[in-house]
Amino acid sequence: MFAAAPIHAVTxxxxxxxxxxQARGLLHGERDRIANAANFASLVWHAVPQINWCGFYFYxxxxxxVGPFQGKPACVRIxxxxxxxxxxxxxxxTQLVRDVHAFxxxxxxxxxxxxxxxxxxxxxxxxxxxxxxxxxxxxxFDADDRSGMERxxxxxxxxxx
Ligand code: SME
Numbered sequence: 001m002f003a004a005a006p007i008h009a010v011t012x013x014x015x016x017x018x019x020x021x022q023a024r025g026l027l028h029g030e031r032d033r034i035a036n037a038a039n040f041a042s043l044v045w046h047a048v049p050q051i052n053w054c055g056f057y058f059y060x061x062x063x064x065x066v067g068p069f070q071g072k073p074a075c076v077r078i079x080x081x082x083x084x085x086x087x088x089x090x091x092x093x094t095q096l097v098r099d100v101h102a103f104x105x106x107x108x109x110x111x112x113x114x115x116x117x118x119x120x121x122x123x124x125x126x127x128x129x130x131x132x133x134x135x136x137x138x139x140x141f142d143a144d145d146r147s148g149m150e151r152x153x154x155x156x157x158x159x160x161x
Contacts, residue, residue: 007019007022007047012142012144012145012148013144013148015047015048015148016144016147016148016149016151016152018047019043019044019047019048019148019152020148020151020152020155022043022047023040023043023152023155023156024155026039026040026043027039027040027155027156027159028159030159031159031160031161033058033160034067034068036156036159036160037055037056037058037067037068037156038068040056040068040152040156041054041055041056041068041069041070042070044070044133044152045070045071048133050135050136050137050140051071051133051134051135051140052071052072052110052112052113052134052135052136053069053070053071053072053074053109053110053113053132053133053134054069054070054071054131054132054133054134055067055068055069055070055071055074055131055132056068056069056121056129056130056131056132057078057085057089057129057130057132058128058129059080059089059127059128059129063077063078063079063080064077064078064079064080064085064086064089064129064130065077067129069132071110071134072109072110073109074109074110075107075109078107082105082107083105083106083107084097084100084103084106084107084116084118084132085107085118085130085132087105087118088118088119088120088130088132089120089127089129089130091120092120092122092127093120094117094118094119094120094146094149094150095116095117095118096117096141096142096143096145096146097115097116097117097118098115098138098139098141099114099115099138099139100113100114100115100116100134101114103116109134110134112136113134113135113136114135114136114137114138114140115134115135115137115138115139115140115141116132116133116134116135116141117132117133117141117145117146117149118130118131118132118133119131119146119149119150119153121153121156121157122157123157123160128157128160131149131152131153131156133145133149
């Protein structure tokens with residue numbers, strides 16, 4: 001059985017290095033999307049400080065539908081191009097939002113959220129969905145979080161092959 005080791009990272013680089021290594025171990029040998037998404041969300045939730053929601057929205061061919069997550073109950077369906085998640089999905093670009101109130105069309109699922117990062121999950125040409133992390137602090141996420149979260153998402157996508 002996999003047991004997440006305590007993380008004693010000092011820098012963000014160390015945190016994401018350690019998380020990448022733990023994610024590889026946690027998802028190794030399992031290809032089920034729901035199982036891996038659930039464990040991935042739990043791993044990040046317990047290791048990344050100052051967040052109030054993290055989870056998946058999967059693309060069902062029409063819109064985004066909420067998947068495994070940690071945090072308060074969330075909006076179930078998001079149209080492509082709507083909100084931060086729908087924008088990440090339609091542009092296929094990571095959205096780093098320092099103040100969600102300044103993002104036109106932001107969808108407030110938890111009023112505590114102040115900043116947000118959303119990484120599109122793309123396998124080749126295929127949109128799988130998005131990975132969304134919210135924080136109750138303004139400007140919680142920076143370029144290091146972007147590269148770290150993108151690296152973790154690549155491990156998630158790889159685990160499904
Ligand atoms: N804030 C997101 C909606 C999802 S929740 O934050 C969980 C958005 O604008 O897409």
